[in-house]
Amino acid sequence: MPFPVMHSLTYFLIPNLPPDAYQKVLETYGLDKPLFERVQLYVVNFFKGDFGYSYKYFPKTPIELIAERLPRTLMLFSVVNIVAFYTGFFIGKVLAWRRGSKSETWITITSVFSYTVFYPWFALMMLWFFGYKMGWFPIGKFLYPEKWYDAPFDSDVIFSMMIKFVVIISLLQFAAYTATRGIEALSSRRNVRFASLIAIFIGSYFYWNTGEALARKPYAADIAYHMILPVLVVTIVAFAGTALLTRTTMMEVLKEDYILTARAKGISQKRIRDRHAARTALLPVVTSFIFTIVTIIDGSVLTEQIFSWPGMGQLLLQAVLEEDIPVAMAAFSFVGVFALIAHLIADISYSYLDPRIRVKSQG
Amino acid sequence: MKDILVVDNLNMHYETLEGNVMAVNNVSFTVKEGESFGLVGESGCGKSSVASTLLQLQSDNAVISSGSILLENQELVGMSESELRKVRWNDISIVFQGAMNAWNPVIKIGEQIREAIREHHPENTKKENTEKISELFKIVGLEDSIMDRFPHELSGGMKQRAVIALALSCDPKIVIADEPTTALDVVIQDQILKEIKKVQELLGLSLIYISHDIAVIAEMTDNMAVMYAGSIVEMGPTSSIFTNPRHAYTKLLLESTPSVVGEKKKLRALDGEPPSLINGLSGCAFSPRCPDPSEDCSNGKLDMKLIELETGHWADQCCVNCG
Numbered sequence: 001m002p003f004p005v006m007h008s009l010t011y012f013l014i015p016n017l018p019p020d021a022y023q024k025v026l027e028t029y030g031l032d033k034p035l036f037e038r039v040q041l042y043v044v045n046f047f048k049g050d051f052g053y054s055y056k057y058f059p060k061t062p063i064e065l066i067a068e069r070l071p072r073t074l075m076l077f078s079v080v081n082i083v084a085f086y087t088g089f090f091i092g093k094v095l096a097w098r099r100g101s102k103s104e105t106w107i108t109i110t111s112v113f114s115y116t117v118f119y120p121w122f123a124l125m126m127l128w129f130f131g132y133k134m135g136w137f138p139i140g141k142f143l144y145p146e147k148w149y150d151a152p153f154d155s156d157v158i159f160s161m162m163i164k165f166v167v168i169i170s171l172l173q174f175a176a177y178t179a180t181r182g183i184e185a186l187s188s189r190r191n192v193r194f195a196s197l198i199a200i201f202i203g204s205y206f207y208w209n210t211g212e213a214l215a216r217k218p219y220a221a222d223i224a225y226h227m228i229l230p231v232l233v234v235t236i237v238a239f240a241g242t243a244l245l246t247r248t249t250m251m252e253v254l255k256e257d258y259i260l261t262a263r264a265k266g267i268s269q270k271r272i273r274d275r276h277a278a279r280t281a282l283l284p285v286v287t288s289f290i291f292t293i294v295t296i297i298d299g300s301v302l303t304e305q306i307f308s309w310p311g312m313g314q315l316l317l318q319a320v321l322e323e324d325i326p327v328a329m330a331a332f333s334f335v336g337v338f339a340l341i342a343h344l345i346a347d348i349s350y351s352y353l354d355p356r357i358r359v360k361s362q363g
Numbered sequence: 364m365k366d367i368l369v370v371d372n373l374n375m376h377y378e379t380l381e382g383n384v385m386a387v388n389n390v391s392f393t394v395k396e397g398e399s400f401g402l403v404g405e406s407g408c409g410k411s412s413v414a415s416t417l418l419q420l421q422s423d424n425a426v427i428s429s430g431s432i433l434l435e436n437q438e439l440v441g442m443s444e445s446e447l448r449k450v451r452w453n454d455i456s457i458v459f460q461g462a463m464n465a466w467n468p469v470i471k472i473g474e475q476i477r478e479a480i481r482e483h484h485p486e487n488t489k490k491e492n493t494e495k496i497s498e499l500f501k502i503v504g505l506e507d508s509i510m511d512r513f514p515h516e517l518s519g520g521m522k523q524r525a526v527i528a529l530a531l532s533c534d535p536k537i538v539i540a541d542e543p544t545t546a547l548d549v550v551i552q553d554q555i556l557k558e559i560k561k562v563q564e565l566l567g568l569s570l571i572y573i574s575h576d577i578a579v580i581a582e583m584t585d586n587m588a589v590m591y592a593g594s595i596v597e598m599g600p601t602s603s604i605f606t607n608p609r610h611a612y613t614k615l616l617l618e619s620t621p622s623v624v625g626e627k628k629k630l631r632a633l634d635g636e637p638p639s640l641i642n643g644l645s646g647c648a649f650s651p652r653c654p655d656p657s658e659d660c661s662n663g664k665l666d667m668k669l670i671e672l673e674t675g676h677w678a679d680q681c682c683v684n685c686g
């Protein structure tokens with residue numbers, strides 16, 4: 001007797017169900033079949049990506065819901081993670097380099113504070129201060145509904161567009177960096193890299209001021225504005241872990257003989273710090289960073305709740321609280337697949353970062 | 364011949380929680396153009412400390428209390444970091460003790476050498492640098508393909524050869540080799556020593572060769588200094604020291620080494636430990652281990668000072684007087 005399922009279904013959807021309709025519902029969900037067949041069906045459907053229909057948003061499938069929510073979460077947290085990683089890595093690197101100085105002590109104490117602070121309390125305090133007291137940033141939501149009232153498109157269109165933009169920019173930057181590695185003279189390499197950065201800036205300026213993107217710009221700007229506070233808060237909490245870890249690993253690396261050799265070679269301090277010390281200290285930092293990526297979606301539950309950001313985290317939480325079982329199952333499965341993909345990326349990036357784990361394809 | 368490096372009355376100590384470790388005391392020596400100079404002594408006597416001070420690369424807790432290091436008439440003590448950067452590798456380079464760890468594990472060998480050349484000769488093209496490295500590799504007996512390898516893909520001996528190529532990459536006037544063959548097996552050790560000797564003669568380099576093994580010093584150097592407890596106790600032409608050692612420590616060191624030169628002698632073990640260098644020593648540091656100290660030696664009344672016995676052969680005056 002599939003009672004619990006039917007209970008939640010009837011409870012949320014249709015309180016007084018006539019018997020023939022009840023029968024119909026059973027058939028729709030395949031609940032009249034024997035248990036074994038149902039399991040088989042479930043497994044087959046799982047691999048087809050078919051999770052049935054949401055109880056709550058009935059005609060929509062869980063996959064449709066995820067497709068709608070995911071870009072919002074990814075947009076917010078990829079920005080947070082990139083910003084947190086770079087600031088964390090940079091600060092950790094500088095801390096290790098200036099070991100023993102006064103600024104090191106103070107920044108370390110601050111980092112430890114933000115690493116250990118009770119996050120919901122901190123987020124609410126920031127929300128209260130910057131959103132309410134100062135009124136600089138919107139409280140909650142990811143857009144002003146009144147602005148979007150007569151928008152000719154959905155918000156996910158804008159979200160996917162913004163994500164695409166961010167991805168393309170990063171890829172271009174990466175490509176420029178890789179392409180200039182062969183330039184021998186350091187100063188001209190630096191200049192070319194700087195020029196490529198400028199070119200990317202100019203390119204994005206033109207992109208946002210022509211054609212389709214121009215019409216979408218105010219909406220994208222609205223979303224970006226709503227993102228500032230959550231990004232700021234989560235970054236403050238998230239950067240500290242990276243910073244402290246970078247500091248520790250880099251202090252170990254600085255004791256290595258090859259750092260002394262680099263100094264003996266007459267290499268500049270900055271280059272020793274960045275090219276020799278930080279580069280080698282990167283591996284454990286990237287490892288831990290990938291693990292934070294894995295927790296983006298489950299980690300987003302809290303953040304999205306506090307900032308009323310209707311992304312995956314909220315979807316997950318609502319599905320569980322309201323017993324929207326197909327959606328909950330789909331969302332959890334997705335978290336699992338996402339974790340697998342992140343680990344795959346981690347493995348690939350290791351081999352890029354550390355030649356010692358690189359496997360030779362030829363003999 | 365021209366003096367390349369003149370070290371005069373160098374004093375250096377490490378500040379530690381237990382007190383000052385007097386690692387380099389009144390050290391003076393001169394290295395001439397094309398000369399190979401040896402520095403020998405037991406573990407912990409301050410050889411590496413001298414080497415790192417020559418490049419001004421001593422650790423943060425090291426203090427140079429007095430003395431001067433003249434490299435081609437440039438004073439290195441007290442030189443600013445940016446000026447030192449120009450001198451390092453370009454004029455004086457070093458093969459560190461444990462040079463196997465001298466390679467950054469995530470950067471290709473060729474790139475690590477190129478990096479040094481690039482720093483001192485920014486005008487070079489990539490092709491010129493590659494040719495330069497290839498030329499150096501030929502001298503030390505490595506194939507060009509090593510350039511594109513990562514350090515972990517090389518054997519210990521190959522890494523060591525590559526380190527020598529690295530040390531030569533900016534055509535320095537003087538190279539310091541601090542026990543460059545430790546951690547290698549005997550056969551490879553021998554090859555590397557021959558390689559260094561060959562390179563030194565080929566390029567007319569000045570070389571400071573540091574080792575605890577007096578036999579290697581005999582093979583490698585023209586002039587040498589014997590260090591004990593942070594001080595030079597005897598210094599002079601290698602042949603002269605081997606045939607006519609004057610300091611009790613040098614004598615014991617020679618006797619404790621299986622026949623280097625001359626007839627076979629009965630080996631004598633060097634008993635005891637070198638003294639702790641904390642807070643300095645007065646009198647002869649070797650007296651507790653000396654086989655026949657005179658009375659003056661043990662009551663610490665002696666004044667330690669090198670005196671010239673024959674042309675260029677110096678030894679501690681007290682030891683010469685009493686022994």
Ligand SMILES: Nc1ncnc2c1ncn2[C@@H]1O[C@H](COP(=O)(O)OP(=O)(O)OP(=O)(O)O)[C@@H](O)[C@H]1O
Binds near residue numbers: 409412575
């Ligand atoms: N950074 C440091 N801080 C404090 N003491 C040090 C430091 N480096 C070396 N010492 C001490 O200085 C003395 C000389 O050390 P050094 O490394 O110069 O000896 P060495 O002759 O090179 O010995 P080895 O043959 O073992 O390499 C030793 O007693 C050592 O413990």
Ligand code: SF4
Binds near residue numbers: 610648654661683685
């Ligand atoms: S000075 Fe005296 S104690 Fe020192 S080594 Fe010479 S003989 Fe021995």
Ligand SMILES: [Mg+2]
Binds near residue numbers: 410412541
């Ligand atoms: Mg040493």
